[in-house]
Amino acid sequence: MAQPVPPVPDLILEPMVRAALTEDLGQYGDVTTRSVIPEGTAYAARLNAREGGVVSGMQVAALAFRLVDPELRIDTRLPDGSPCGPGDTLMEVSGAAASILSAERVALNFAGRLSGVATLTARFVAETRGTAARITCTRKTTPGLRIAEKQAVLHGGGFNHRFSLSDAILIKDNHIAAAGGVRAVLEAAKAHASHMMRVEIEVDRLDQLAQVMEVGGADVVLLDNMDSDTLRRAVQMARGHLVTEASGNMALERIAEVAATGVDYISVGALTHSARTLDLGLDF
Template identity: 55%
Template sequence: MTPSSLLYPDAFVSPLAIDEAVRRALDEDLGRAGDVTSTATIPENIRAQAAMVARQGGVISGLPLAVATLQMLAPDIDITAHVRDGASVTPGQHLLTIAGPARGVLTAERTALNFVGRLSGIATRTAQYVDCTAGTTTRICCTRKTTPGLRALEKYAVRCGGGFNHRFGLDDAMLIKDNHIAVAGGIRAVLERARSRAGHLVKIEIEVDTLAQLDEVLDTRLADAVLLDNMDVATLRKAVERTQGWVVLEASGNVTLDTIAAIASTGVDYISSGALTHSAPNFDVAIDIEA
């Protein structure tokens, strides 16, 4: 068995999050009667040799979840990892070699592949965005637009792809959006309220969509970061010039593979995109049983 620690890149996901996600996914798939097909057709003592294979090129994420899925259904299974999460792979490359009870392998197959396909898709799309910012200091980060219940895992996949994480939830930091500003009575009022309640380790970011609003934020000197929402490249450049590094700038909105290089060239510190998680194509991966 390959030690699970060797499956991880520098990114980290809690073993508790892995265990919870795997149990929930298997409960969904096995239902009340288990895998009736494998139980009926495969003798209990038959063992299988299999390989998890990448069907496309990209960046891998989710192998610890695949291993946990297989181990949960077949504790005596033997698994060898040939790559680790965060690795770039080519079509046809073997990711895992699996040997163990055939029933367990077949029952775990789809759940294991769902995890690796979903998370590798996110890691691969993130890596594509990161590649577009080469030569700049801009960092790519995700948002809270994640699959309910899978946020920790999907944000882990973003890190596997070379991206960075925005806040994990509403309790991480203060992000003041346009509706907060409207209800609170304006930019200065909302920032003063936020600063009066923020602990010394709690950051405050505020969203603006015009340079006039940015100037108002800068006048208060109360924000740690400013989210520049749906600004064109020319306006983003002006925002960077006006700020002169005093506050962290994050660009968001209309971020695609076609636009991200130009956005990064403006000098913003971060570019956030919900598409990293909500629109990443599934990565094509399979488990092939070897005769």
């Protein structure tokens, strides 16, 4: 199990969950449930895992149930960040059957998606054992779900990169081209950046890295699409001067080799853009 992760305040998550419920309930609400479930019917349901993985999204699922009906009783059996196996009960929900049914799909969509992200992250993290490398996510997230997906990365034992364009200065190849080169872009960043703002710059060649170190002004270097031998040389060049981050099509099968180069961080877009939804179900 990953280190405990403080929950995001419900106030921040609520607009995301409310939008999903509004989308699902449509203009008239759950017409099926209103038609076939007698008013006052009470029931209990269990949110169960159909396969093993790492749990995430319990906070979001509980919020979905509570927004539909604050009177529902929710008992989270396996909190976010916990390992789960097939058949494990993650949450019990009891109260008005109509309310549970109306929130079911949204709760499951969030829980399955986020548990999938946490599970994939845990697989990547496992490949770095014995090294100091940290697995980190990117901004390649589902629009509108970034805060929850980045929280799921933490639940899987990973780390978060920028949450938005306003968090830090990250100079990519297109910035370098548009600004007129490495020297020009770094000098501009040094002139305009707040003393509280870290600067990262992307390079894909060792001569670019040498120029970055000569000009100065960067805190982190993004070593993009380098083979492992070049990565190792880049890490040696930057050691003691810059934090190093490897990126670019980081497949699971390659992570152990990349981590062994001594790089500080490995950023993996796949954690959020390619995670498979974990198979969960709500059983009455």
